[in-house]
Amino acid sequence: MFRGRNMSLILFFYIMICVDWGITKSFSNHDSRIIHGHPTSRGEIEYQVSLQFALEASRESSNERTAHYCGGALIAPEWVVTAAHCTIHKxxxxxxxxxxxxxxxxxxxxxxxxxxxIIHDYDEKTKIGDIALIKLKLEGGQSAGTPLKLAPSDFDPTGQSCLITGWGHLKSHENNDPERLQEAKVLVVSPETCKKMVPTKFPLDRHGSSMICAGGSTEDACQGDSGGPLACQKDGEYLLTGIVSWGVGCATEGMPGIYTNVRNYLDWINSTMEANKSS
Structure with missing residues (x-):
């Protein structure tokens, strides 16, 4: 007979946690859904990561009740890359x-x-530097899974339909989170085309190479997919090319999603992992 009151209390504390953790992102950060995607096959995407916050935050065990809020990608046996805005102030x-x-x-x-x-120097206003590295706590010699290789500096994904993956709402403005990992394909557009598609009032890096633009039709990433991978193919192999960063709405016609350009940060990624490698 007390179920309604208990559920109300649980909902209240969940909302308070979400506010405290910044889960209620502004419109300019992608939400937790792959728009117009479809479920992946079991074992197809082994590098995908779910960043979660502990609902029972006082416990140190990795087995407590948690909730998904961002994505990421495994790039080495003990290293994950994600978006800085998913980890800053956390x-x-x-x-x-x-x-x-x-x-x-x-x-x-x-x-x-x-x-x-380890969070890169990130500008919350311009969105430049939206990348962070996470070193996992592993037992000696353990690997967390199958990493996704980084795209080399000379790789150009322009014109390619690349893969985005994540969990979350299947449709905008509906709370129907999927149990299974979703995927979709988005077309990478050239920097010149992107500048024409994105109005100047938005924080697109128009003078540098820190961002990649992809999509602009019916498929897109949204909040909670933030930090997740944009994987493009070279010689039949998927490579980590971008990190879900920000966008204007979700699957807004004519507006591409914006991704951190991983190739722009290769030196930082490699030097950071080397400086913090396990002994």
């Missing part, structure tokens, strides 16, 4: 990292604590 002790999951609710999913969180 307490890494309250974050958990789920790697290689397909069904979000499978109790056997691998979930890890964070050893180190």
């Amino acid at each position: 307490d890494s002790k309250k974050l958990r990292v789920m790697v290689g999951a397909w069904d979000m609710h499978n109790k056997n999913n691998s979930k890890y604590l964070i050893d180190k969180l």
Whole structure:
């Protein structure tokens, strides 16, 4: 007979946690859904990461109740790359990292604590530098899964339909989060085309190479997909090319999604992992 009151209290505390953790992102950051995508096959995307916050934040165990809020990609046995805006102002002790999951609710999913969180110099106004690295707490010699290789500096994805993956709402403005990992294809457009598509009032990097533009039709990423991978192919192999960063709405016709250009940060990624490698 007290179920209604208990559920109201749970909902209240969940909302308070979301506000505290910045889950209610502004319109310019992507939300937790792949728009007009479809479920992946089991074991197809082993590099996908779910960043989660602990609902029982006082516990240090990686097995407590958690909730998904951002994506990421495994790029080395103990390293994950994600968006800076997913990790800035966050307490890494309250974050958990789920790697290689397909069904979000499978109790056997691998979930890890964070050893180190290293955030690039990120400008919240211009959105430049929207990238962060997470070193996982692993046992000696352990690997968290199958990493996604980084695209080389000379790789040009322009004109290619690339893969985006993530969890969240299947439709805008509806709370119908999928249990299984979703995927969609988005077309990478040239910097010149992107400048014409995105109005000047939005924080597109018009003078540098820190961002990639992709989409602009019916498929898109949104909030909660933030930090997730944009994977493009070279010689039949998928490579990490972009990181979901920001956008104007979700699947807004004529407006591409904006991704951090991973190739622009290769030196920082490699030097950071080298400086913080396990002994």
